[in-house]
Amino acid sequence: xxxxxxxxxxxxxxxxxxxxxxxxxxxxxxxxxxxxxxxxxxxxxxxxxxxxxxxxxxxxxxxxxxxxxxxxxxxxxxxxxxxxxxxxxxxxxxxxxxxxxxxxxxxxxxxxxxxxxxxxxxxxxxx
Numbered sequence: 001x002x003x004x005x006x007x008x009x010x011x012x013x014x015x016x017x018x019x020x021x022x023x024x025x026x027x028x029x030x031x032x033x034x035x036x037x038x039x040x041x042x043x044x045x046x047x048x049x050x051x052x053x054x055x056x057x058x059x060x061x062x063x064x065x066x067x068x069x070x071x072x073x074x075x076x077x078x079x080x081x082x083x084x085x086x087x088x089x090x091x092x093x094x095x096x097x098x099x100x101x102x103x104x105x106x107x108x109x110x111x112x113x114x115x116x117x118x119x120x121x122x123x124x125x126x127x
Contacts, residue, residue: 004120011113017047018106024075025099028090036087039078039095047074 021042031037080089 008113008116011109011116014109015106015113017042017044018102018109022099022102022106025095025102028078028095029092029099032088032090032092032095034088034090037090038088039080039090040075041078041098043074043076050074 021044024040024042028037028039028041078089078094080091081094082091083089
């Protein structure tokens with residue numbers, strides 16, 4: 001099972017981070033009219049790099065627990081292009097564009113994962 005864990009662990013982390021980012025972006029969109037709400041986003045590359053660098057190799061499962069992905073470390077406030085009078089920093093077109101890009105990235109990661117699973121399935125069947 002170690003082979004399967006190695007083959008899919010980076011995709012698992014990536015999907016988790018992409019999911020967290022979509023939640024944050026959807027929260028921004030939902031609070032577009034809330035006074036003094038500050039838009040946030042995850043620095044995806046920084047958080048994924050930190051998650052991969054803290055992962056330790058072990059000789060047996062359970063020796064050292066795998067590092068947890070903490071999206072809060074990479075959580076940053078967005079600097080708006082235009083400041084709203086009520087203190088809200090959410091710019092709806094920007095948030096919607098970033099959400100669309102994030103959704104496309106999530107779907108691309110799922111497609112890559114699906115292709116890997118399909119390849120393993122074919123190898124196991126002997127196709």
